[in-house]
Each structure stands twice: as C-alpha cells, then as structure tokens.
Amino acid sequence: MKSKFFKNIAFTAIALTVAFGSISMANIADAASKLSGKIVINGSSALLPLTLQAANEFKKLNPKVKISASAAGSVTGPQAVRKGIADIGACDWDASLDVPGFKKFDGQVANKVAVIPFAAVTNSNVKVANLSTKQLQDIFSGKVKNWKEVGGSDAEIVVVNRAFGSGTRVNFQMKALDGADFMTKGDNYKEVKSSGDMKTAIETTPNSIGYMDLVYVTSKMTALKINDIAPTEANVINGKYKVWSYGYYMTKGQPTGATKAFIEYVQSKAFQNGSLKKLKFIPISAMKN
Amino acid sequence: MLQTPPPSPVSNGVELGSSLKSSSGQAFDRKKRLSFYNRSFKVICIASAIFVCLILFTILFFMGRTGILTFDTVSPFTFFFSSEWAPENDQYGAFIFIFGTFALTFLTMLISVPLSVIIAVFLAEMTPTWLKTMLRPVMDLLVGIPSVVYGFLGMTILIPLLRDLTGTSMGDGLLAAAIVLTIMVLPTISRITDDAIVAVPKKYRDASYALGSTRFQTIVRVVLPAAKSGIMYAVILGMGRAIGETMAVVMVIGNTPQLADELFKPTSVLTSNIVMQISNVPFDSSWNYALYMMGFLLLIISLVMIVLVRLIQRKGVKS
Numbered sequence: 097m098k099s100k101f102f103k104n105i106a107f108t109a110i111a112l113t114v115a116f117g118s119i120s121m122a123n124i125a126d127a128a129s130k131l132s133g134k135i136v137i138n139g140s141s142a143l144l145p146l147t148l149q150a151a152n153e154f155k156k157l158n159p160k161v162k163i164s165a166s167a168a169g170s171v172t173g174p175q176a177v178r179k180g181i182a183d184i185g186a187c188d189w190d191a192s193l194d195v196p197g198f199k200k201f202d203g204q205v206a207n208k209v210a211v212i213p214f215a216a217v218t219n220s221n222v223k224v225a226n227l228s229t230k231q232l233q234d235i236f237s238g239k240v241k242n243w244k245e246v247g248g249s250d251a252e253i254v255v256v257n258r259a260f261g262s263g264t265r266v267n268f269q270m271k272a273l274d275g276a277d278f279m280t281k282g283d284n285y286k287e288v289k290s291s292g293d294m295k296t297a298i299e300t301t302p303n304s305i306g307y308m309d310l311v312y313v314t315s316k317m318t319a320l321k322i323n324d325i326a327p328t329e330a331n332v333i334n335g336k337y338k339v340w341s342y343g344y345y346m347t348k349g350q351p352t353g354a355t356k357a358f359i360e361y362v363q364s365k366a367f368q369n370g371s372l373k374k375l376k377f378i379p380i381s382a383m384k385n
Numbered sequence: 386m387l388q389t390p391p392p393s394p395v396s397n398g399v400e401l402g403s404s405l406k407s408s409s410g411q412a413f414d415r416k417k418r419l420s421f422y423n424r425s426f427k428v429i430c431i432a433s434a435i436f437v438c439l440i441l442f443t444i445l446f447f448m449g450r451t452g453i454l455t456f457d458t459v460s461p462f463t464f465f466f467s468s469e470w471a472p473e474n475d476q477y478g479a480f481i482f483i484f485g486t487f488a489l490t491f492l493t494m495l496i497s498v499p500l501s502v503i504i505a506v507f508l509a510e511m512t513p514t515w516l517k518t519m520l521r522p523v524m525d526l527l528v529g530i531p532s533v534v535y536g537f538l539g540m541t542i543l544i545p546l547l548r549d550l551t552g553t554s555m556g557d558g559l560l561a562a563a564i565v566l567t568i569m570v571l572p573t574i575s576r577i578t579d580d581a582i583v584a585v586p587k588k589y590r591d592a593s594y595a596l597g598s599t600r601f602q603t604i605v606r607v608v609l610p611a612a613k614s615g616i617m618y619a620v621i622l623g624m625g626r627a628i629g630e631t632m633a634v635v636m637v638i639g640n641t642p643q644l645a646d647e648l649f650k651p652t653s654v655l656t657s658n659i660v661m662q663i664s665n666v667p668f669d670s671s672w673n674y675a676l677y678m679m680g681f682l683l684l685i686i687s688l689v690m691i692v693l694v695r696l697i698q699r700k701g702v703k704s
Contacts (some may be wrong), residue, residue: 162420169665179668197473198667252554260473261665280471281643286557286651288648289635289661300545
C-alpha cells in the first residue's frame with residue numbers, strides 16, 4: 097500500500113531529473129569532449145553489481161555525468177524504459193523478443209553487456225552428478241518424483257523454483273529445459289523470491305534441486321553436469337555448455353549521448369576484461385557467435 | 386482540544402498583554418504575539434490531524450482504485466472463489482491465498498491463545514514480584530524483534546527440525562508458518578492479557594475465596610471471565626499482527642499457489658504472494674491489479690479488526 101504512494105513520488109522525482117538532465121544534455125551536446133547528462137538505470141538485480149561498478153568508473157572519467165542505478169525485477173527494466181522513467185533498463189533476457197510469459201517491448205534495442213552462466217544445483221546429499229535435458233524437463237515438470245528414477249538413491253525429489261517473472265527462471269526455462277513448462281503445484285515443490293533464498297533452500301533441504309547464476313554456487317551444494325558437460329566458465333566460452341544467456345541493457349531506440357557513451361564503456365575491452373571479469377561475469381567478446 | 390483554554394486568574398491574556406505592553410508600538414505587543422502563537426499552534430494541530438486522516442484515505446483510495454481495475458478482465462466470482470492462480474495463463478483466482486490467510490491465522494490463534502492466556506495467568510497471579518519485574522521487560526523486548534529474524538530462524542532451524550520430527554521431505558507449509566507466527570504474537574497477546582487480569586479488582590478474588598473456591602476455580606470461573614473483554618482485545622491485536630505478517634511467513638510457507646489442505650503442503654497467503662510477485666509484475670496488467678486487490682483486501686480485513694477492537698473497548702468501559 098505504501099509502495100504505490102512512494103512509487104508515485106519516486107516516479108515524479110525521476111521524471112523531473114530526467115527532464116532536467118535531457119535539457120542540460122541538449123545544451124552541451126555540441127561540446128562533445130565534455131560529456132554531461134543524467135543516466136537513470138533500472139531493472140535486473142543480477143546485473144546491478146556490474147552496473148554499479150561501471151557507473152563508478154564511468155563517473156571518474158566523465159565527472160559531469162550523473163548516474164543513478166537501482167534494481168527490482170528484470171521486467172521493471174524495459175518497463176521503466178517504455179514509460180520514460182529510465183534511460184537504460186537492465187534485463188536478463190532480450191526484451192525486444194517474446195519470451196515465456198512476457199511479451200516483447202516494441203521499439204526497444206537490446207545492448208549485450210555480459211554473459212551470465214546458470215547452473216542446475218542439488219543439495220550435497222544427492223548422489224546424481226549428471227542429468228540430461230530430458231531428465232531435467234521431467235524433474236522440473238513433476239513427472240519424475242524420485243531420485244532413483246534418474247540414477248540416485250531412493251528419495252523424493254524436492255523441486256525449488258524461482259517465482260514466475262524471475263529473469264533466471266526465464267533463462268533456465270529457455271536454455272536448460274528447451275522451453276518446457278515448469279510444474280506449478282505439488283507436495284514437494286516450492287518457490288523462492290531471490291537467488292539468495294534459492295541458495296539457502298538448496299543448502300538446507302536434503303534431496304532438493306534448483307538452479308541459479310553460476311556465481312552463487314557454493315561448496316555446500318552440487319552443480320550438476322548437463323548432458324555430461326560441467327558448468328564451468330571454460331565450457332561456456334568454448335560453446336559446449338549451453339545454459340547461459342546475455343545480460344542486456346534495453347534502450348528506447350538506439351542509445352544517444354551520455355547513455356550511448358556509458359553503454360560503450362561497459363562494452364569496452366578495458367571494462368569487460370577488467371572489472372566485469374572480477375565480478376565473475378564472462379566478457380561478451382569471449383563468445384564466438 | 387480545539388477550544389482555547391479558559392483564562393486562568395494567573396495568566397490572563399488581557400492582563401498580561403496590557404501590563405507588559407512594549408513602549409515601541411502597538412504592532413508587536415505581547416498580547417498580539419501570544420494570540421498569534423496560540424492560533425498558529427491550533428492550526429498546526431488541526432493540520433496534523435487532517436494530514437493523518439488524509440494519508441489513510443489516500444492509501445485506501447489508491448489501493449481500491451487500482452485493485453478495482455482487476456474486475457475489468459476478471460469476474461469478482463473468479464477472483465474470490467477460483468483456486469486457479471496462474472498469471473502466465475491469465476488466471477487470477479485468489480481463493481487459495483484468501484483461504485490460506487484465514488487458515489493460517491486460525492491455526493496460529495489455536496496454538497497461541499491458550500498458551501498466551503496461561504502465560505498471562507502465571508505472570509499476573511502466581512509469579513513473585515521480583516520474577517514479574519524480570520519477565521515483563523523480557524516479553525516487551527520480544528515484541529520488538531524484527532519479523533525477518535523470526536523468519537530466518539524459522540527457515541534455518543525450525544524447518545529442518547520439523548523435517549526430522551515428521552519425516553516429510555520439505556517441512557514448509559501452514560504448520561511451520563503458524564509456529565513462527567505463534568512465537569511472534571505470543572508476547573503481544575500475553576502482555577495485554579496480563580494487564581487485563583491485573584486490572585480485575587481484588588474484591589472479586591476475595592469474594593470468590595470467601596465462598597470457598599480454590600485458586601484454580603477463582604482463576605477460571607471468576608478472574609478470566611471478568612477479564613474477558615481485555616483478553617478479546619489482546620486476541621484481536623494478535624490476529625491483526627498475524628494476518629499482516631509478511632517476511633516471517635514468506636520464508637517458511639513454500640510460496641506455491643495450491644490449496645492448503647495439509648499441514649505440510651507448501652502453500653501461499655495474501656501477504657507472501659504479494660511480496661513474491663510485486664517486483665516482477667508488468668505495470669499495467671491484470672496481474673498487477675490483482676495484487677493490488679489482494680492488498681486492498683488485507684487493508685479491509687485489518688480495518689474491520691480495528692473497528693472490532695474499538696467496539697470491545699467501549700463495551701469493556703461500560704461494564
């Protein structure tokens with residue numbers, strides 16, 4: 097109830113700053129050397145660490161540019177861009193195309209900024225180390241209910257899923273399950289709100305299976321091989337491991353001005369091979385397609 | 386509150402003003418200044434009161450206005466009585482969550498009310514004074530613990546424990562949530578019940594003992610009935626807290642849109658479903674409106690409870 101009220105206030109505040117920002121940007125656009133303006137970034141929380149790091153570095157190079165970044169869910173990114181609230185909408189999928197559950201956002205351009213690998217994970221008590229795409233589909237749709245059916249011990253499978261709307265869920269469904277549907281109910285099925293909750297659930301629930309960004313995987317769980325391919329950075333880069341996606345910055349049309357410069361900075365070799373790698377994302381230039 | 390206080394003999398405005406009138410002129414004499422302060426203070430008080438009411442009504446208005454848009458695409462009957470919640474397929478039946486909220490609250494009250502009343506009786510009737518002065522602050526501190534702490538402990542300690550004790554493979558569900566909520570509302574209910582029992586006049590007990598009843602009979606037949614309205618008040622406050630609780634519940638309930646027909650089946654309630662989905666919802670969609678409608682429902686439920694509390698209080702004063 098409060099959020100609506102605050103949202104309205106926040107929206108007007110952001111709208112005002114964007115308006116003023118664009119005015120000042122137009123004034124100084126001629127003086128190309130001194131870039132200035134205001135960039136508002138909203139969207140995916142998975143990409144937020146990357147955005148914040150890039151914003152800090154970019155502000156040092158261009159002191160006159162103001163960047164404000166915040167995150168909620170993936171879908172809020174392209175939405176905010178469509179409404180004109182944000183200049184950049186960070187999104188875990190290409191929002192200019194249809195994905196399961198979400199319609200495409202017309203007129204938006206997807207700018208690739210990073211490669212995000214995902215892994216299917218189980219509690220460390222599960223004795224299964226490898227699953228095929230078919231087996232994953234059967235488990236996440238609820239057809240296979242016991243670990244012994246896929247070569248494990250006789251125990252019921254506990255499926256942990258992200259809530260509908262999660263970017264990780266969209267990507268896992270498209271890349272690991274080939275678009276097959278998730279189960280929606282069952283005695284041993286639950287949904288969690290965030291990657292952090294997923295981590296806790298998998299670590300503490302015996303016989304559980306779930307999925308998350310590769311960077312969240314800890315030693316207290318098992319990252320499964322999918323079709324005999326281990327989820328490692330090397331396997332993503334050499335193209336064997338298929339369960340990864342690009343992280344995108346959505347913009348309204350082709351980016352211009354400070355927004356363009358910022359996206360170019362994030363895509364630059366210096367940033368991609370430096371800070372981006374340190375944050376455990378994979379540079380987009382590493383992919384050979 | 387809004388009337389100016391009657392002039393007292395000591396600080397009569399007229400007298401003070403005229404006796405201390407400054408020599409420099411009429412404009413800023415003390416009398417005028419005082420009356421200006423008094424009047425502006427009154428205005429500020431009224432404005433603050435209006436502001437609070439305004440907040441309440443804007444919240445109600447915004448929630449209601451956005452929520453009501455749900456019914457453009459979903460019929461009220463489907464919303465309230467269908468148990469199919471699948472935003473990806475445009476199915477918005479909130480019955481599971483409404484049922485879940487009431488079932489969870491009922492279960493919580495079933496566990497917490499008897500426990501709280503026993504604790505309160507112990508505190509008010511049997512504890513020596515030194516223990517009382519220690520226990521009461523402890524209870525008050527418990528009320529102030531943030532709910533996310535309860536939720537986190539529930540997820541990391543209670544659920545594995547339930548799994549071991551019952552042999553279920555998950556442990557998430559109504560029972561886990563009810564236990565966490567019980568621990569949360571226990572201090573609230575027992576402290577207020579405690580106050581209600583202490584407020585029962587000593588003469589009731591004396592009369593009861595004089596008639597030859599035992600301590601147990603006195604407590605059960607005389608003291609508790611006399612404190613009835615206070616206990617009801619405590620229970621409703623506890624219910625209010627249980628219904629609106631979000632963070633603790635979302636961590637232990639399993640968040641699956643299915644009807645809670647077993648104690649250990651992952652399910653979802655109004656609050657947990659809103660917090661799970663609101664950050665991923667497209668702005669202008671029936672899905673968004675349905676979530677607002679669920680929030681509006683919660684608001685209405687808690688308003689009804691506050692009205693009930695007021696009614697009970699008034700009745701308590703009369704008797």
